[in-house]
Amino acid sequence: MHRSIGTGGAAGNLAFGKCLSRLLAMAALLVTGSLGIDQVNAQAAPPMTSKATELDPFEQRVREYLLKNPEVIMEALQILQQRQRAAEAENLKRTIAERGEEILNDPAAPVGGNPAGSVTVVEFFDYNCPYCRRVAPTVVDLEEADPDLRLVYKEFPILGPGSQFAARAALASRRQGKYVPFHNALMQATEQVTEESVIETAGEVGLDIEQLRADMQAPTIQAAIARNLQLADALGITGTPSFIIGDEVVPGAVDLRTLQSLIARARREKEAGAPE
Numbered sequence: 001m002h003r004s005i006g007t008g009g010a011a012g013n014l015a016f017g018k019c020l021s022r023l024l025a026m027a028a029l030l031v032t033g034s035l036g037i038d039q040v041n042a043q044a045a046p047p048m049t050s051k052a053t054e055l056d057p058f059e060q061r062v063r064e065y066l067l068k069n070p071e072v073i074m075e076a077l078q079i080l081q082q083r084q085r086a087a088e089a090e091n092l093k094r095t096i097a098e099r100g101e102e103i104l105n106d107p108a109a110p111v112g113g114n115p116a117g118s119v120t121v122v123e124f125f126d127y128n129c130p131y132c133r134r135v136a137p138t139v140v141d142l143e144e145a146d147p148d149l150r151l152v153y154k155e156f157p158i159l160g161p162g163s164q165f166a167a168r169a170a171l172a173s174r175r176q177g178k179y180v181p182f183h184n185a186l187m188q189a190t191e192q193v194t195e196e197s198v199i200e201t202a203g204e205v206g207l208d209i210e211q212l213r214a215d216m217q218a219p220t221i222q223a224a225i226a227r228n229l230q231l232a233d234a235l236g237i238t239g240t241p242s243f244i245i246g247d248e249v250v251p252g253a254v255d256l257r258t259l260q261s262l263i264a265r266a267r268r269e270k271e272a273g274a275p276e
Helices: 009-032 037-044 057-068 071-098 100-105 130-145 161-176 179-186 195-204 209-215 219-235 256-271
Strands: 111-113 119-125 149-155 242-245 248-251
Touching: 057 071, 071 100, 071 219, 071 248, 100 119, 100 219, 119 130, 119 256, 130 149, 130 256, 149 161, 149 219, 161 179, 161 195, 161 209, 161 219, 179 195, 195 209, 242 256, 248 256
Parallel strands: 119 149
Antiparallel strands: 111 149, 119 242, 242 248
């Protein structure tokens, strides 16, 4: 049950503001686990020193109320957290909408599936990420099961030099028309990818190694990776894999059914006139 205390107008609001800092201090202790409910009284009710006796009548009522109802602190924290999560979700939707062109149509980002598909799945990944490797077959299954699906690959090399080299090589492989098979082969690695293993895999999928090394030096390659890193930062993406489907960011190696459900919802919203 929610409980409320009347503020008594502007003067009450001011008094409430003075009490709020004390409430937040107790709430912070509760959140960190250093204060149990049975200890709230001890924290909220220090001995009545001369400072405590200076409380005005409203502050005293607030103090007494909290002493009798310490669970109100947890209720207030839960409501605050819910509001914060809702605000973060709205901010994320706004960012996705504002940067939609960069997310969906960056010419430097490889595209798989159906380039004209009605719904796009964007994936941020790292070739040295075990969870990306785990979800890679799911992404392939997703593409094969949905001929109306468009995939956008966002190289997001955050796990060291091997990841950086692999991302540059993968983007350079586009110039030979072999990005998707090279990408899928790299995702099948069972050990950390290195410069040597990347080049070996490139040869196995039929890439011209000399051309690949030359193409990797193009400034546009590193610029594309830098844009992905900046975009991920704007979207609050800090790990891999992370997917963007419709107006949501979906972190982690989610299963096929979950991805298909999110795609179906994005498709319905688009058909209803909502932006993808």
